[in-house]
Amino acid sequence: MPKKLPVLFYCLFVVGAAFAQESPGLIQLQKHIAQHSGKMVDSTVTRFSNRYKKRINYLMPLYIGLQNGKRIRHFNTDKSYYDNLSDYSSFIGDYPSALYYTTKSYETLDMEAAATIKPFIDSLKQLDIQHVPAKKYILDRAAHVQVTMINEAHSKPLHRAFTISLLQDMYKLGYRYLAMEALNNTPSATADTILNVNTGFFTNEPVCAEMVRVAKEIGYTVYAYEDTLAYKHSGSVRDSIQAANIYQLIQQNPSAKILVHAGYGHISEEQIVDYVPMAMYFKKISGINPLTVNQTDMTEGSDFAYGRSFYEAYMKAFPVTVPSVAVYKNKPVDLLASSEYDISIIHPPTNYKNKRPDWYSLDGMRKELAVKPTEKSLFLVQAYYYKEYNKLEKDYLIPADQTYTSAENGYYYLYLQPGKYKIVMRDIEYKVLSEGDMEMK
Template identity: 45%
Template sequence: MRVGLLFVSWFIALSATAQLSEQYLELKTFTGKQTNLPTDSSTALYPYYHKELHYLYPLYKAFQKEKTILAATDAASYYDQLSQALAFVGDYASVLQLSKLGHDPVGDTAIGFSNKQAEIVKSIQYTDARQYILKKAAASRAVMINEAHDKPLHRVFTASLLEGLYQQGFRYLAMETLNTNRNTPLTRLNMYTGHYTCEPMGGELVRKALEIGYKLVAYEDSLAYKHGPNQREYIQASNINAILKKDSTAKILVHAGYGHISKVATEDYIPMAAYFSVISGIDPLTIDQTSLCEGSTSNDKASFYETWLKLRPVAAPVVPLQSDTAFDPFGNKLYDVYVIHPATKFHNGRPQWINMDGWKKELPVPPAFQSLFFVQAYYANEYNDKTAGLVVPADQTYINAPNGYYYLYLRKGRYKIVFRDKLYAVLGVKEIEMK
């Protein structure tokens, strides 16, 4: 009972301290006063307007059409999409707060489960997640890792595996998000590469993979909108297997969303990884990042994660072990490996995992314009006036620190810093060099 009380009080305390950002509330108030902001009749909160990237556009829609979208979909869908839109603009504090609103309240079953697991958690060993995965991947032809679509830190962690896997012979990076249109080259990054690669950390994952030497693979079912869930999963698995059949020495890293990489089929649903095992005869190494992280995939799991960290804190991504074997905290054998991500630490309003293990450094950007709201950094060699609307930023944010500065995270190179107001109008462009 004592552990149950600890569980409940810990979750309530975290919920009470998490806050929507001041800039989120400012933009929502501003949007409510506008009568001619760009919107459309769809319920999708995507950052595209007039065939260009417009990263504030989905927030305009979310704020102005909240009741309409909620009526047409549900709270879970609305808050998930809104969280994703906020992740795209770099407001991760608001993502963590809103991710709780789309889930059901914590149930008695979750509290009982936490009570049962508490003593086990105390006896678990931790090992560095990256090193453990690379060691296990050495004997695999297929490694599958997932993401929650509103958690860019999952893309950051996948990016951290790229060099080690490449050294082991992995040459293909298959991503669920990549555009399946054959007329879209997957040799460079732009708006058409894929939806989640338009999020800056998703874009950096792609850039890093291409620079290392990976070939990008689009494996999504191009007719998914016509097919049922199982048919979609089967076609995804078949597309991945086609790469291995074509190249008998191929080793492939697959980055997918949520439960697509589960190995366990149910009566009604067969995930992509389960199909892949049968079709290919290959047992993929599957890695879950979505269950044991902030927000998780439900309030039950989020609460379990928070209780776990209270009992056994982590400072970096780890894999839990029991008797030197990867521990399944839920006992359902969906995945081979569970990664526990630490709670996010913020500095000047930005999550610290955004530095990508030191690959990127902090750049303070002074507020150069009175009406400044949104700051973006583009690679100078990708950005020009004609293609600006198609280019994915290296980083962007509307979060400013108490000193008024905006803090971007960039690696060495030349950049175009773009200053925008709340209407997304460009106030100015400045070229800088990050040394």
């Protein structure tokens, strides 16, 4: 008979169910697809894609996943299916749905493991733990190293927003390269001056694209280090090539300071079973000990079932309101046995303004722009940089921001930097309804 779990355990899952829900926009899309079964996409498709005739269609992967879900899960895994839906929900600016599908991919939490959460957090309360602002803590450490590596969960643009907040200050510390796993490591992709469908896969997500734009504007050299044959290689081989590509920068410029933005465990400094991560390879071949910063564990939904429950309990015990690092006697606290990283960031739960995460402001870099719905069948609102729009056809471009979520007053709120934009309104089948100019003061 299973052990009786503390009341806190049950509360965790009630809380989790409350915040991790599909958005009204996604539910509307599901209903439309059900009513037009077979019309939206070929029912035999079992592979997610946001491409249509080599152009970007941000709703296409949602059509595929929602219409052909049973077939996709039959030929793949539930985790792969939900991870894809999570990624593509984030691309369209639907963060609630991205969180919902992320957590659906987790295994069921072991009851005995869940029962350890409350006692551990109670023990932390007995210590004099301090929570210091993550940005300042990281900058203080980054000033004394040559290479800083920070990771992301691919379906959480929040993590990209935090990295963007570091860029200006790290440039002042002498960092001149932003090395990104998200970039396609091909001559055609890296030569393009305007972000487009071929720049990379995750750069199709607007906040990731903003990271590239902001870094270039500051003066960084944005560097692609991905293994060009990653699809053929094992995880360890891929990571060894990534590490070698980053080390190549050091060999060319021994004093170069590099900020590396990678996914998940690539920045781990310890071997994970038989997988040797990129950061561990890099340390071995370069002799440089990188500062490694983990964002994927102590964040909404976390990256695994135990982490999610622990995070929710921790937020109740220590309700931080800004990205923070837990320290004890001036050393980071290893909250989730993440000893393979130097620092773990604790991200507070998202605050929503007009039904959109307020971190889309990129630490105040962008302001809200209210877009009045002028089309009867409006579903999706996109803002493209005017200077990019006039140089390349829109469906090859990456929007500055986009959303299919309207606020209570019926307006759609976009987060944009000052400048001129082309506002594109589309219906639920991605058809362009209207285009217009708008300037953000």
